Amino acid sequence: MPNQRRGAPRSESARLAILQATASLFAQRGYEHLSIEGIAAEAGVSKQTIYRWWPAKSDLVADCLLDGMLLPSRLTIPDTGDLRADLIAWLEQLFQLLQEPDGRGLMISLIAAATANEQIGGRLRDSLGGDSSLAARLATGVEAGQLRGDAPVTELGEALVGAMIVKALSGRPGESADAVRLVDALLVPPD
Amino acid sequence: MPNQRRGAPRSESARLAILQATASLFAQRGYEHLSIEGIAAEAGVSKQTIYRWWPAKSDLVADCLLDGMLLPSRLTIPDTGDLRADLIAWLEQLFQLLQEPDGRGLMISLIAAATANEQIGGRLRDSLGGDSSLAARLATGVEAGQLRGDAPVTELGEALVGAMIVKALSGRPGESADAVRLVDALLVPPD
DNA sequence: ATAGTAATACGCAACGCACCGTATTGGTGA
DNA sequence: TCACCAATACGGTGCGTTGCGTATTACTAT
DSSP states (O other): OOOOOSSOOOOOHHHHHHHHHHHHHHHHHHHHOHHHHHHHHHHHHOHHHHHHHHHSHHHHHHHHHTTOOOOOGGSOOSSSOOHHHHEEEEEEHHHHHHHHHHHHHHHHHHHHHHHHHHHHHHHHHHTTTTTTTHHHHHHHHHHTTSTTTTTHHHHHHHHHHHHHHHHHHHHHOOHHHHHHHHHHHOOOOOO | OOOOSSSSOHHHHHHHHHHHHHHHHHHHHHHHOOOOHHHHHHHHEEEEEHHHOHHHOOOOOHHHHHTTTTSSSGGOOOOOSSSSHHHHHHHHHHHHHSSSSHHHHHHHHHHHHHHHHHHHHHHHHHHHHHHTTHHHHHHHHHHHHSSOOOOOOHHHHHHHHHHHHHHHHHHHHHHHHHOOOOOOHHHHOOO
């Protein structure tokens, strides 16, 4: 028998306001300058209501990332049937994002958040290139005969995302030609 | 003839004490919990002496990294003449470092510092896999005929280091087999 | 040579500010 | 009734800045 809950249930509007305020301030100021007090003020909520449900700032950001409130949707990898073209187009999208100041700031902030919470690192990896989207796209390429059957899709995905992260961190945004070179270096066509 | 300096010269002992205190506290507590006041106390120096010479905490860390006070020396890539074996051995060293809690903490802290200062990102990239050591080692491999002449050494270096960073951030330390798979996926032998 | 002056670096102490994480209080709704 | 909520207050930490007194060094006028 389910223990009958006593008292008022959790306020969904407060929860949403907190998540939206977090996403908004994260996009505006970045992870470093994100404060619980600022989020509470922006959301019209008391600090306690945040501390009651999230143990730390990083967990709050992790929830936002999980709900897809932080990453632009254009960063998902397409599937036109041509693996090489899809990968190049996807990387070019990412590199273009890094060339916009706000875009680079967003990526840097996501990396900073990931250093504080490895759940965020995992989600970032998965959202961009990890076991979900990118690795799945690579697996599709294997099935289509565009990639060797024994190609380590997980490692390749991490290498692609990692190369982008290194470019973001070192402030050397990639150009279109870099995307082509990188993909051609990693993608060994089947014999 | 530039105007000869007047007044007391900068204290070299204070400068060294500050850098060493920074490196020590960085290794102990990580970048997040590094405070100027803590560094000043540890170095036996007043805060102003730090603020006089370094505009921000991240610049202080960048100087430490430049002086090689933060990275273990075992992370430089060897050169035995066998490129594949060297790369695998180097990656295994890195993965092993990430499996020690302190080692992972160090790497995470370096990444966190890099998000605050792109000079640090550049230095981290260069120290590990960028234009200096790793790319040079790859270039040597090209000369030795172990790598295609048109191999994009810079992109490959970024991909290798990036893959390691993704593993560090997502808390999935690599194993020896992963190192082998990654190197074999990236290294296309010449025809 | 020998003072005096200017410029600079230093340690020490204190300030106002922002944010942290934790109470406490009183209101409200299931 | 009792969990949730907003509001408010609290002690603590670190920030970046400022003012003070004191060395240390080079320039300059005697």
